[in-house]
Amino acid sequence: MISLRGVNLDRRTREEFDDDVKSRVIALLTGRARKARRKTVLADVDLEIAAGEKVALIGPNGAGKSTILKVICGVLTPTSGVAEVRGRVAPLLELGAGFNPELSVVDNVALYGVLLGLDRRTIDARLDAILQFAELEEYRQYPVRALSSGMAARLGFAIATDADADILLVDEALSVGDESFRAKSRRRIDALWHAHRTVVIVSHDLALVRSMCEKVVWMDRGRIVAVGRPGEIVDRYVRAVDEAAVNALLRAVDIQQPR
Amino acid sequence: MQARRGARRERRGVVARRAPFFDERLRDVVGVLFAQNVKIRYRGSVLGIVWSALSPLGMAAVYTAIFGPTFARYYGGSHVLYGAAVYIGLVLIGFFIAATSECSTVLVQNGGLLNKVRIPFEAFPLATVSAHAFQLLAGSVPLLLVLSLVMNRDPLHVLLLTVPFAALIMLAAGMGLITSAAGVFFRDTPHLYELATFLLWVTTPVFYPAAIVPARLAHFLVINPLYAIVQTSRDLVLTANLPPWWMFGLALAEGALVLALGAALFRSMRARFMDHV
Numbered sequence: 001m002i003s004l005r006g007v008n009l010d011r012r013t014r015e016e017f018d019d020d021v022k023s024r025v026i027a028l029l030t031g032r033a034r035k036a037r038r039k040t041v042l043a044d045v046d047l048e049i050a051a052g053e054k055v056a057l058i059g060p061n062g063a064g065k066s067t068i069l070k071v072i073c074g075v076l077t078p079t080s081g082v083a084e085v086r087g088r089v090a091p092l093l094e095l096g097a098g099f100n101p102e103l104s105v106v107d108n109v110a111l112y113g114v115l116l117g118l119d120r121r122t123i124d125a126r127l128d129a130i131l132q133f134a135e136l137e138e139y140r141q142y143p144v145r146a147l148s149s150g151m152a153a154r155l156g157f158a159i160a161t162d163a164d165a166d167i168l169l170v171d172e173a174l175s176v177g178d179e180s181f182r183a184k185s186r187r188r189i190d191a192l193w194h195a196h197r198t199v200v201i202v203s204h205d206l207a208l209v210r211s212m213c214e215k216v217v218w219m220d221r222g223r224i225v226a227v228g229r230p231g232e233i234v235d236r237y238v239r240a241v242d243e244a245a246v247n248a249l250l251r252a253v254d255i256q257q258p259r
Numbered sequence: 260m261q262a263r264r265g266a267r268r269e270r271r272g273v274v275a276r277r278a279p280f281f282d283e284r285l286r287d288v289v290g291v292l293f294a295q296n297v298k299i300r301y302r303g304s305v306l307g308i309v310w311s312a313l314s315p316l317g318m319a320a321v322y323t324a325i326f327g328p329t330f331a332r333y334y335g336g337s338h339v340l341y342g343a344a345v346y347i348g349l350v351l352i353g354f355f356i357a358a359t360s361e362c363s364t365v366l367v368q369n370g371g372l373l374n375k376v377r378i379p380f381e382a383f384p385l386a387t388v389s390a391h392a393f394q395l396l397a398g399s400v401p402l403l404l405v406l407s408l409v410m411n412r413d414p415l416h417v418l419l420l421t422v423p424f425a426a427l428i429m430l431a432a433g434m435g436l437i438t439s440a441a442g443v444f445f446r447d448t449p450h451l452y453e454l455a456t457f458l459l460w461v462t463t464p465v466f467y468p469a470a471i472v473p474a475r476l477a478h479f480l481v482i483n484p485l486y487a488i489v490q491t492s493r494d495l496v497l498t499a500n501l502p503p504w505w506m507f508g509l510a511l512a513e514g515a516l517v518l519a520l521g522a523a524l525f526r527s528m529r530a531r532f533m534d535h536v
């Protein structure tokens with residue numbers, strides 16, 4: 001169960017130059033010190049996701065989709081409003097983020113699993129199943145840097161999806177590895193999909209959103225534009241994008257033809 | 260209780276989950292990060308640990324060659340005793356400086372990860388300090404224990420060594436929390452901290468005997484939390500008499516104070532970390 005009520009999130013903008021003592025002192029002495037500017041990245045977000053629901057977040061880049069995932073998994077704390085999450089959350093990291101290339105495959109399973117929120121005992125018990133799924137049993141003591149990038153991706157996927165989470169957060173990229181592993185990972189995603197798990201995905205693949213999700217959240221500039229059935233929302237979104245493109249084109253033509 | 264706490268947070272507009280200072284995951288996360296740090300440092304070889312214990316021995320030899328003729332008279336004319344005193348000082352201050360300096364970059368370096376998964380921030384400095392403490396305990400402490408038994412044949416001394424070591428580890432953990440928090444807000448923290456550690460290095464009687472410090476300044480040496488730690492450790496290892504009890508108390512009090520200060524500072528800053536990493 002995920003419940004965001006009146007969530008606002010301001011973040012410091014990144015163009016600051018006073019990230020060290022030296023420049024901050026100089027700024028103070030020369031009277032150029034100023035308060036860090038903040039940018040609203042989420043405004044007034046109300047979102048209820050029931051247990052077991054499959055939800056997709058769509059919208060242009062910078063709309064705040066990934067930020068919502070970060071709020072749900074607790075990486076970011078709302079500036080105001082309430083984010084309530086019940087159940088264990090597992091973010092599906094970009095493949096390989098969190099691996100230490102120098103450590104062995106076995107050590108990395110422990111590292112990655114703990115970072116994802118599993119406790120040590122669970123990981124040790126699941127180790128063989130994870131390695132088997134990733135087809136890396138013979139590579140136990142190899143350092144991860146010796147694996148191919150596809151193998152590392154398989155390992156990451158195997159750990160993340162084995163993490164018996166109630167809520168799975170997916171930021172793009174659902175399928176990894178070569179053809180045969182892709183089919184296998186697809187089956188596991190399907191299984192997760194049909195088990196009573198909550199899944200929140202951020203995706204630009206509108207066909208996938210339409211076919212696999214039950215609820216779509218359309219976001220733009222930090223606000224929720226609309227929430228509803230995939231068919232309806234995706235159609236409206238596509239229309240809006242098309243209209244915007246046509247308008248931009250017309251404006252461009254307008255500018256190029258001096259009257 | 261749970262409901263009331265939740266309600267209070269709701270008013271403050273904070274996610275209800277990220278609250279307790281000692282996250283239930285903290286132990287596991289510190290565990291894997293510690294293992295990662297130690298394994299990378301030694302590549303699974305015991306020789307790596309021994310190697311790390313050799314470098315202060317070499318440095319102590321150099322100090323003895325240069326300063327021994329001048330300072331040995333404070334140690335009953337014994338170059339060996341002076342060299343051993345220097346070695347003890349080097350090992351202790353070396354641990355403190357290496358651990359806390361590494362902490363000053365550890366959060367920023369893991370910024371990418373912190374932006375993706377919820378990890379208790381304090382796990383990073385605590386794991387760094389633990390890894391250095393492991394190196395100290397596995398690499399240098401055995402030699403100190405043997406030295407202590409040879410010098411004064413009193414197991415009580417060996418036992419009492421746990422006091423300055425406990426104080427030292429608290430001190431390093433507290434300072435590590437401070438430098439790691441500072442490192443998030445100020446990227447030049449490592450450079451500034453280098454200056455601070457130089458001050459620490461000069462004001463700690465490592466290669467000079469405390470007795471040469473002018474009486475007017477000697478009172479201020481006590482402020483340096485490493486002073487009591489180094490002095491008690493030396494007395495316990497090298498001499499047959501026990502250091503005064505107030506020195507043990509001072510070492511522990513200063514260590515606990517810095518740890519409490521570091522924890523409080525870290526805790527108050529934590530909410531703002533994500534804007535900077």
